[in-house]
Amino acid sequence: ANIVILPGDGIGPEVTAAAVECLRAVAKNHGHDFQFAEHLLGGCAIDTEGTALPESTRAACLAADAVLLGAVGGPKWSDPKAKVRPEQGLLGLRATLGVFANLRPIKVHARAAALSPLKPERLAGVDILFVRELTGGVYFGEKTRTPEAASDLCRYSVIEIERVLRRAFEFAQARRRKLTSVDKANVMETSRLWRETAVRIAAEYPDVKLEHQLVDSMAMLLLTRPADYDVIVTENLFGDILTDEAAVLCGSLGLPPSASLGAGKVGLYEPIHGSAPDIVGQNKANPLGTIASAALLLRYSLNLEAEAQALEAAISATLDAGIFTPDLGGTYSTQQVTAAVLEQLQ
């Protein structure tokens, strides 16, 4: 299999290097042939190519079986008046690959969860799969700017809503058969279309129980009753906010992985954390979110379920052993945590 690695900016190179080591170990153990090719995306691409998503990166990703990304962005490229921004590379890549369904599983490992600001009794039994729409909404709508005002358009077509909802219904069918659709239907027209579409599509999935929540209520319910939720589906911006909030349940933003899937075969895999400019190059970054993303890559793009589970078990065993980077209150380095996962893979 042909895997494109996009280290990106900040701690991106450190965490993708860790995940590649793990993927190599999996390939060796199970007799697979994985080819890795590194390409530029984000700030590093702006610095050397003048664009956040170089044509060579785009072509390589389109030709790959899967893409593993670290993170993009950082203070160096954060001037709000800048013409080119690292995030454009990421958004452009998501659009190029057509990966409209961003899966963000929120599972709570008991030892890591002890670090969460939430009380342990609230975290018992939490196992949520977020399905965030990733290629529409305000992220891709028309923007305007004059000296006096600015605007962003949030637009959704029925087709865009249907395809991500179907994906969410299907995941719910394979899990606990509860789907929570999050919107702001009391204010937004796109949300009303979203809700109507969800209600209509639900007829095709009679075995799934559909409920609706407003995004403001959901922000609260994620903390007060997190164990009540199975699959949560929502539009791009709400998903961005709610999944970062939900990541807190896991004890660290460094842990949750993500998989972005479309109609085609290429998937995009990235940890949900950012480029963490404050800890770059210090061998402190938590590699487990990226390694867990590599496990999702094995599952969804390479169809290697047993290998995915082996890697997930190795992550879990590393956490069981309390081998934590500083984000989890530990003193282990990125490399030590990676070595522990590799050892578990033996």
Add this chain to the structure above:
Amino acid sequence: ANIVILPGDGIGPEVTAAAVECLRAVAKNHGHDFQFAEHLLGGCAIDTEGTALPESTRAACLAADAVLLGAVGGPKWSDPKAKVRPEQGLLGLRATLGVFANLRPIKVHARAAALSPLKPERLAGVDILFVRELTGGVYFGEKTRTPEAASDLCRYSVIEIERVLRRAFEFAQARRRKLTSVDKANVMETSRLWRETAVRIAAEYPDVKLEHQLVDSMAMLLLTRPADYDVIVTENLFGDILTDEAAVLCGSLGLPPSASLGAGKVGLYEPIHGSAPDIVGQNKANPLGTIASAALLLRYSLNLEAEAQALEAAISATLDAGIFTPDLGGTYSTQQVTAAVLEQLQ
């Protein structure tokens, strides 16, 4: 003083009745003359007048010194295809009164906070004032709808951004002099305008330390480091989501109050909770959010600081005594909690 009461829908009538009793007691104790006039807003107005914001309500509110609102909305009026919606009444009223700055103080009462899903050590010292922009953004932008698609426009003018930021800087000056401006400047043009404007205006408030956070990070930081924040200012939709999330810190959504202020004298006061259709008429609703909103009314619209503090002290003493409605895990009724506050006011 001339106070308009808008009980609204669901538990609205129960909680506004409680707050009016408290305001009457304050008037009596301190020798003031408060006149109350009830008007229709929301679903109840749709049922009897066919519109969520009747002209008589609008006129009464514009002529008042202050407006105290319960809550609007409920399943009866929640069909996404409905032509008239209760929320339109609330949004129309906010626009009519021009109350662009929505203050939502998040203070943590120790006994109530014990009910919060957050660990007590995280809640120590939390004292946040949210300043949410209330009359712009996606709430008031143009909406479109065809059979195939829908859109919502998020638009902000420099003037709209400046006036709410100034209010936030002023509150920060009177508090701990830290202002956190929340946006999504890596994606939204309105956010980039927001951030640039904040940076420019900051020069006029050299004693205030301004920092920026992305809304997704803020959703996380509110849980991991809530005591680090003083004043948090943000646009309408982000404020909606983040303040509901932050309310969880208080132990119940039934506690936080809000005050919506504009350039004019009339303020709009409402608890941050909704109409809670599931507990209507059961004498179970927590009246303290509305009573605390009445305290803000005394402070901001009537300029009665001592009276506001007396009412806030009475609320605090009621919580100290563990006199809790079911949302806080107690067995006291709305009326019993109200009676306890009244007794404290003696």
